[in-house]
Amino acid sequence: MKKLFMTLVAAVMAVSASAQVYVGGTFSVDGHKEKAKAGGVEITTKDNTTYEFLPEIGYNIDKDLALGVALGWQGATKGGAKAFEINPYARLTFVHSKYVNVFVDGGVGYKNYYSNQDGESFYIGLKPGLSVNLNKNFSFVTKVGFFGWSKTNDYNARTRTTDLGAKLDGNNIQFGVYYNF
Numbered sequence: 001m002k003k004l005f006m007t008l009v010a011a012v013m014a015v016s017a018s019a020q021v022y023v024g025g026t027f028s029v030d031g032h033k034e035k036a037k038a039g040g041v042e043i044t045t046k047d048n049t050t051y052e053f054l055p056e057i058g059y060n061i062d063k064d065l066a067l068g069v070a071l072g073w074q075g076a077t078k079g080g081a082k083a084f085e086i087n088p089y090a091r092l093t094f095v096h097s098k099y100v101n102v103f104v105d106g107g108v109g110y111k112n113y114y115s116n117q118d119g120e121s122f123y124i125g126l127k128p129g130l131s132v133n134l135n136k137n138f139s140f141v142t143k144v145g146f147f148g149w150s151k152t153n154d155y156n157a158r159t160r161t162t163d164l165g166a167k168l169d170g171n172n173i174q175f176g177v178y179y180n181f
Helices: 002-018
Strands: 020-038 041-060 065-076 082-096 100-114 119-133 138-144 146-154 159-167 173-180
Touching: 020 065, 020 138, 041 082, 041 173
Parallel strands: none
Antiparallel strands: 020 041, 020 173, 041 065, 065 082, 082 100, 100 119, 119 138, 119 146, 138 173, 146 159
């Protein structure tokens, strides 16, 4: 039993010595105007800004593969929906250079809406991204778009929306900074 335990400890130490941990996160902001008309007359106008903060922690298994999780919060001005999100992912980096890495995150996610919009959404898909290596420890990261499947349940409106495809709009651009240990 003691030999098995020592072998397991040695294996974990060997894997840990060759892998690196990173922490950081992304931030996104989206501004939009909502208008409604009835009989040609504008009855409501709402300027709204949504923002999302997603801190992340990840583990580089090797130079091409990493596993991570993002936990975040979304808010909005003027009574917009607020949400909590969890997003575990596997990252495949397929282009490496001294200053730039190109990657894709494949993951699943869950978002729980509260405040004036009760509901939840689930998604599974790919998020392409770019990492600019500022130095040995710091990286500037951007993720653009989403390719996959998503389902949103709005409990107040009693609706379900299912999407399959690509989303390349202003709501799917994130910027962030990572610190690599």
